[in-house]
Amino acid sequence: MSFHPQMDYAPARFHRSARRLADQGEPFAFTPERQAAFDRSVARYPADRRRSAILAALYLVQEQQGYVSRQAMRFVATQVACTPAEVEDVVTYYVMYYRRPVGTYVLAVCRTLSCALNGAERVTEALAEALGVEPGGTDATGTFTLTEFECLGACDRAPVVMVNNEHWQERLTPDRVPRFLEDLRARGLAALGGCLHAGAEPGDRAS
Amino acid sequence: MSVSFQPLLTRFVREPGSATLDFYRARDLGYEALRKAVTTLQPGEVIEQVKASGLRGRGGAGFPTGMKWQFVLKDSPKPKYICCNADESEPGTFKDHLLMERNPHLVIEGCAIACYAIGAKVAYIYIRGEFYHVQRILEREIEAAYRAGFLGTNIFGTGFDCDVYVHRGAGAYEAGEETALIESLEGKRAQPRIKPPFPAVSGLYNCPTAVNNVETLCNVPLVIAHGPEWYAAIGPEKNSGPKLYCVSGHVNTPGVFEAPMSVTLKELIFGCAGGMRDGRTLKAVIPGGSSTPVLLPDQIDIPASFDAIAKAGSMLGSAAIIALDDTTCMVWMAKNLLAFYRHESCGKCTPCREGADWLYKLLARIEAGEGRMADIDLLLDVSRNIGGKTLCPFGDAAIAPVVSTIRHFRGEYEAHVREGRCTVPAGWRGRGTAVMAH
């Protein structure tokens, strides 16, 4: 029910609701390398402020098991000295954490204005059609998850797609979508164009 | 109609290797401003110089930076912090992205001088989670700065210690609001705090804190290196210094352009960004990011400065100029932006959390051809109940696209309701073919 006298319930397709608990998952602990990486992150904050490293811990969890399970949230709570509920509070707020298993490649198409003015909606449609999924879904082979994201901060190179939270493809047009998917399947993340301003050389890349 | 101005912040960004310390030392400021600050100036003198330069914050509000630093409690026994706001999430903004990727040492030098000025020993650069490629460049270059002795302990043998850390966010627009950023840094949801107390009194870990935008901090070394008079002479009075403009949308050559704030919006769109694409005409301009009211083509022959754009009824904001051509349906545009705001509302206050959702639903209904005439006034009514009634400026930002498009393009809303469809000529360009089918 709506509490505004004139604002009735809109048709279901305009309604939002995405509340779903995270998957339970297996008992979780960091691998030794990730534990070391976490310890380095925590050292950046005052000793009594371990909780500041919660986002870093969750990224490491996601790197290790592909998503953040409820078991992993409990583990993170012990690492950063807070309650599991506080970890869940954080996980459910930030959009870059997955609460259930996702495809090998998570395609996040920017849907905000500058990209939309350059046809981002049609890119999403082309991807959805090629993969046979709606945004939010994972294709039948478990290879691709399609999502929509808000402005990625590269609007001069619209439409932009971010892959697995870390890799970018700029100026993806609907007609290039089949080729884009084919290349990703064949060559993996190396197929992506990356995000780099004009003039930069490969040596300028971070990795 | 191009702008002749020797860029100061982005002069070398097109050159290979511009991100490295060697390049920065050979060609750019090379930490000489930091040296000058810590070896020849007292912290208070640094603040005085920044005040005299007239530098105003580039993060959105245009607040004088020197004054912000002066408010930081000097006598507090607690540690003090600089937070560099690299969340850059305002739709249409991508200038900090360029600075951090191609000129990271200017950012780092700015952080270090800011720390010296307010008596902090630590700066956290809060970078949005999506900028992972930029984060790696920053971390690599921070390490280089440590090795060269520009960060760490006893910098330039003066006893000044400074650490700079990068903190990665995880996808939340609201984390750009300064107190929400602090909450997020503390490991919580990015939801704003009630002010006062302001961060200058009680910010990160309840310690005195200054939150500054990336571009703001990049201007600080310029002020110190060349002096406040030199800096204040760039651009119009009270709007001094070089400014980065992000131009995107239906223009030929979108990108980041650096100019003094005397440059006009018209010059930026038709000169720097090459004008409208495909011989189309300009329909409306968003001058400062999606949170700022739209301007009409006859309103853009004005300087792109804080004061001139405010006088025209909008805001410079984050200087994200989005140019819309005549194929753009304004109802669709407002719906697109409200989809953003309802998604990004942090949910802490009801008018914003519920109101943004209602606005979106109403716009979606009108855009889908199922709206009623009364919905248009209902949009305004809901907007009135959000504007000025929320904890942070997000609420005002969310209603800006709705109120300003109804003001200037009410006819388009009415046509949608009357005809049950979009009547904008060639209005399919921004939208998908599937949407057109309705």
Ligand SMILES: Cc1cc2nc3c(=O)[nH]c(=O)nc-3n(C[C@H](O)[C@H](O)[C@H](O)COP(=O)(O)O)c2cc1C
């Ligand atoms: C909803 C909201 C989002 C914001 N996002 C950003 C942002 O992404 N980057 C930024 O620098 N400032 C952002 N700001 C402005 C900050 O709150 C703050 O004013 C700014 O970081 C101060 O820096 P400055 O004085 O250097 O401009 C945002 C403000 C609001 C209300």
Ligand code: SF4
């Ligand atoms: S106005 Fe919106 S974003 Fe700001 S605190 Fe309230 S709910 Fe959160």
Ligand code: FES
């Ligand atoms: S709108 Fe897509 S990157 Fe900004």
